[in-house]
Amino acid sequence: MPDPNHPSPDSTLFTDHRLRKSSIDHHADQWRPHPSRRSLPSFLRPSYQSRLLHKLDAFTDRLVAILKAPRPRRYLATFLVAGVFLLLLWTQFLSNFVQEERAVWEALKGDMKPSTADHFGINIRPHFPNMIHMQDLDPRLLPDSSKHKSGTTSEKKRLIFVGDIHGCKAELEQLLAKVNFDPKTDHLIAAGDMVAKGPDTAGVVDLLRAYKASCVRGNHEDRLLLVADQVKSASLRTNKPKSGKSPDKSLQDSFTADTPEMQLAKALNAEQLDYLRRCPVILRVGEMKAFGGQVVVVHGGLVPGVGLMDQDPASVMNMRVIDLKTHVPSKNHERAGSVPWYHLWNKYQQLVPAKQRLAGYRDSGRWSSPTSHTTVVYGHDSKKGLLLKTYTKGLDSGCVRGGKLTALVAGDNGKQHIVQVKCKKSATGALAD
Numbered sequence: 001m002p003d004p005n006h007p008s009p010d011s012t013l014f015t016d017h018r019l020r021k022s023s024i025d026h027h028a029d030q031w032r033p034h035p036s037r038r039s040l041p042s043f044l045r046p047s048y049q050s051r052l053l054h055k056l057d058a059f060t061d062r063l064v065a066i067l068k069a070p071r072p073r074r075y076l077a078t079f080l081v082a083g084v085f086l087l088l089l090w091t092q093f094l095s096n097f098v099q100e101e102r103a104v105w106e107a108l109k110g111d112m113k114p115s116t117a118d119h120f121g122i123n124i125r126p127h128f129p130n131m132i133h134m135q136d137l138d139p140r141l142l143p144d145s146s147k148h149k150s151g152t153t154s155e156k157k158r159l160i161f162v163g164d165i166h167g168c169k170a171e172l173e174q175l176l177a178k179v180n181f182d183p184k185t186d187h188l189i190a191a192g193d194m195v196a197k198g199p200d201t202a203g204v205v206d207l208l209r210a211y212k213a214s215c216v217r218g219n220h221e222d223r224l225l226l227v228a229d230q231v232k233s234a235s236l237r238t239n240k241p242k243s244g245k246s247p248d249k250s251l252q253d254s255f256t257a258d259t260p261e262m263q264l265a266k267a268l269n270a271e272q273l274d275y276l277r278r279c280p281v282i283l284r285v286g287e288m289k290a291f292g293g294q295v296v297v298v299h300g301g302l303v304p305g306v307g308l309m310d311q312d313p314a315s316v317m318n319m320r321v322i323d324l325k326t327h328v329p330s331k332n333h334e335r336a337g338s339v340p341w342y343h344l345w346n347k348y349q350q351l352v353p354a355k356q357r358l359a360g361y362r363d364s365g366r367w368s369s370p371t372s373h374t375t376v377v378y379g380h381d382s383k384k385g386l387l388l389k390t391y392t393k394g395l396d397s398g399c400v401r402g403g404k405l406t407a408l409v410a411g412d413n414g415k416q417h418i419v420q421v422k423c424k425k426s427a428t429g430a431l432a433d
Contacts, residue, residue, distance in 0.1 A: 130229065134308055135280035137214060141187040142286055143412035154412075157185045159285070161297065161408040163386075163395030164218070164379040165190060166426070167198025169207060171405045174421045179407055183211050189283065191379040192218025192299030192317070195276065197400045198426050201264060205272045215279040218299035218380065219317045228265040228273055281313045285377075289414035293372035300380045301341040303327055304348035320381055333383055340384075342376070342392035349373045349391040377408065386418070399423035 144154045160179060165172050181188065188211050195201040197220075208215065217225075265273075282302075285295040296302070301319040302311060305327070312329075319329035321338040329341060352373055379396040381387070386406055387394035399405040402425030410416045 130225070130277065131217070131313060132278065132280040133313060134282040134284060137189075137283060137285045139286060141214075142288065143290070143410065156187045157412045159187050159189060159288070159410045161189050161191060161377045161393070161395060161410070163191055163397055163406045164193040164382065164399065165198070165204050165405065166193055166220070166400035167195060167201040167204055168399050168405060168423055168426070169198075169200040169203035171399055171421055171423045172204060172207060175405050175407050175419065178421055179409055179419045181211075188213035189285075189297055189377075190215040191297055191377060191395055192216045192279075193220045193379055193396075194218070195224055196220040196260065196264060202268055202272060205268070205275055209271070209275050214283060214297075215276075216283050216297050216299050217276070217279045217281050217317060221276050221279060222314075222317055224261055224264055224268075225273065225277055227259075227261040228268070231262070231265050281316050282308055282311065284308065287372060288410060290410035290416045291375040294374040295377065296374055297377045299378060300331075301329065301378055302345060302376055303329055303341070304345050318380070333381075342378075342387070342389055342394065345376060346389050346391050386420075388418070400426045402426075 140155045141159070142154055143157055143159060160176075160181060162172070162175065176188075179186075188208070190208060190213055192215070194204050194208065194215065198204070268276075281298065283297040285297060287293060288295050296308070299317050300315070302308075302316060303319075303322060315329040318331040319341050320331055320333055321335050322329045322341045322344050323335070323338045324344075325337065330338065332338075373391055375391045375393065377393045377395065379394070381394055382396045382398035382401065382403065384394060384396075385403070386397045393408055395406045395408055397404040397406045397420065400423065403423055404420040405423055407419045408416060409419060
C-alpha cells in the first residue's frame with residue numbers, strides 16, 4: 001500500500017498537473033487587462049512611470065555628456081538654447097514694444113522740424129465763451145521749497161492733488177482726514193470731474209468751496225455747465241413770450257427731460273455753479289522741487305509740442321490717445337495708429353533739454369541752459385487707474401465705480417507720495433465717462 005506520507009512520483013505529477021495552469025494559460029493571462037489596472041490612468045501605471053524615468057535618465061545622461069564634452073560643443077549648445085530663448089522673447093514680447101517705441105520717436109522727430117503745418121494745434125484755437133482757458137496758481141499757495149520768481153513768501157507747506165471725485169463726498173472727507181489736511185498749511189487741487197455719477201455732488205462742491213480749493217474743468221463739469229446755461233437761457237425765453245404768442249412748448253419739454261445732467265443742473269444753486277464755472281481748463285501750478293520742474297493740472301491731457309494757450313479745450317478735457325502722424329487727440333481708450341497721450345508726452349519731455357539747447361544755439365550762437373521739464377497731473381482715465389510716470393501723474397482710480405479715491409501729496413521737503421481710500425460703488429457709477 002502506498003505510504004501517504006511519501007507519495008509516489010506519479011501521484012505528485014498528477015497533483016501538480018491539476019493545480020498548475022498550463023503554460024499557454026499562464027502566458028495568456030499576462031495579456032489580459034487586470035480589473036485594477038483598467039481603472040488607473042495611463043500616467044499612473046507602472047509601465048508609464050518606468051518609461052518616464054527612463055527618459056529622464058536619458059536626458060540627464062545627455063546633459064552630463066554635454067557638460068563634459070569639449071568646450072566648442074558646450075558653447076554651441078549654450079548658443080542654441082540662448083538663441084531659441086531670445087527668438088521667443090522677441091516674437092512674443094519685444095517686437096510690438098519696439099515698433100511702438102520707434103513710431104513714437106518718429107512722431108516726435110517730425111515735431112522737431114521747422115515745418116509742422118500738418119500737426120494738430122498750430123492754428124489759433126477757437127474762442128469759447130464762459131470758459132477760463134488757463135489760470136496761474138497764486139505763488140503764495142506753493143510749498144516753501146518751490147521757486148518763486150516773484151519773490152513772494154509761501155503760506156503753504158503742501159499741495160494735495162485729488163483725482164476724480166464724482167460726487168463722493170464721504171470718501172473725500174475720509175481722504176482729507178487720512179492725509180491730515182489742514183487748510184491753514186495745505187492747499188487742495190481737484191483734477192476735474194468733481195460732479196455727476198456719485199450721491200452728493202452739491203456736498204462735494206460746498207466742501208471744495210469751504211476749503212478754497214483750486215480745480216480744473218473736467219468733461220462732466222463742462223457738460224453740466226452747458227446744460228445749466230441752456231436751462232437758464234430757455235427759462236428766460238419762455239418766461240417772456242412774445243405778445244400774442246404762447247411759450248414754445250417743444251423748447252420747454254426739451255429742458256424738463258429727466259436726464260441726470262438736467263436734474264443736477266437744477267439741483268445746484270448759483271454759487272455752486274459759479275464755483276465750477278471759475279475752474280480753468282488748464283491750471284499752471286508753477287515750478288516745484290517735488291516734481292523737478294513745472295507742474296500743470298488738467299483733466300484729460302495735453303498734446304506735446306503745442307503751447308498751453310494753443311491747446312484745444314475740448315481735447316484737454318477729453319483726450320486719452322493721440323494719433324502718431326497728425327497729433328490729433330481722441331477720447332477713445334484705444335485707436336489704430338495712436339498711443340496714450342501720456343506716452344507721447346513723457347517721450348517729448350526727454351527731448352526738451354536737447355531741443356531748448358539747439359534753439360538757443362540757433363538764435364544766439366551759444367549753448368543755453370535747458371528749460372525745466374513739465375509734469376502733468378490729470379484724471380479722466382479710470383480704465384488705466386492710478387498711473388504714475390516720470391512726467392505724468394494719472395490720479396483717476398475709479399472711486400465712483402467702487403475703486404479708490406487718490407491724493408498726490410507734494411510737500412515742502414521736495415518729496416511726493418500717494419494716499420488712497422476705498423470707495424463704495426455708486427448706483428450710477430457704471431455710466432460712461
